[in-house]
Amino acid sequence: MNLQLETPRLLLRPFEFSDAQAMFALDSNPNVHLYLGNKPVTAIEQCLAYIESIRNQYLQNGIGRFVVELKNSQEVIGWAGLKFITEEENNHVNFYDIGYRLQEKHWGNGYAFEAAQAWVTYALQEMKIPTLYAMVHVDNTGSNRILQKLGMQQKNQYTDDGITYYWYELPNNTI
Known part of the structure; x- marks a missing residue:
């Protein structure tokens, strides 16, 4: 996959296996997983499997979560992007979900919004997705x-699985 998106401060690019250490720093933090079922990873192999899964999504669906990298330092600070969900979630199936996850030290800087906004624009204008969805823990x-x-x-x-989520929708008013 050779797609890349840029924002004023961020580069959004496909995952590489070399991103595993940065993903381990992200997903081993219990604070990051507070609203994700409290299941932080405990081994880098879990991150390698996650990256392999995402790379398979690129092949199967032409899209997936992307690395979020700071342009000025090339530091990998998390991920953001679209995922095509094929299993039922809140009575929906075969839909595009927008998501993001950043390292705790980068919270509160507007990076998640900046990355997500780039993906919303891409989803609606380039992919012409009729409706974009998201789900988030009610307390987040x-x-x-x-x-x-x-x-x-x-x-x-x-x-779902004992966790209460809000369900969000964004219809594409440009198609």
Whole structure:
């Protein structure tokens, strides 16, 4: 996959296996996983398997989560992007989900919004996705604020595996 997106401060690029150490730094932090089921990774092999899964999504669906890298330092600070969901979630199947996850030390700098905004633009204008979806833990105020700032509308809430989520939708008004 040779797609890359750029924002004023970020480069969004496909995952490489060399990103495993940065993903381990991200996903081994319990604070990062507070609203993700509290299951931080414990071995870098889990990150390598995750990267392999994402790279398979590129091949199968032509899209997937991308690395978020700071342009000025080339530091990998997390991931953001689209995922084509083929399993049922909140009575939906075969839909595009937008998501993001950043290292804790980079929270509060607007990077997640900046990356997500680039992906919303790409999803709606380039891919012509009819509706973009997202789900977020009801207590994750930062992420809920980002989705609302992107223009996504909270439609309902649902519980999956004991966790309650808000369900967001953004219809594509340009098609």
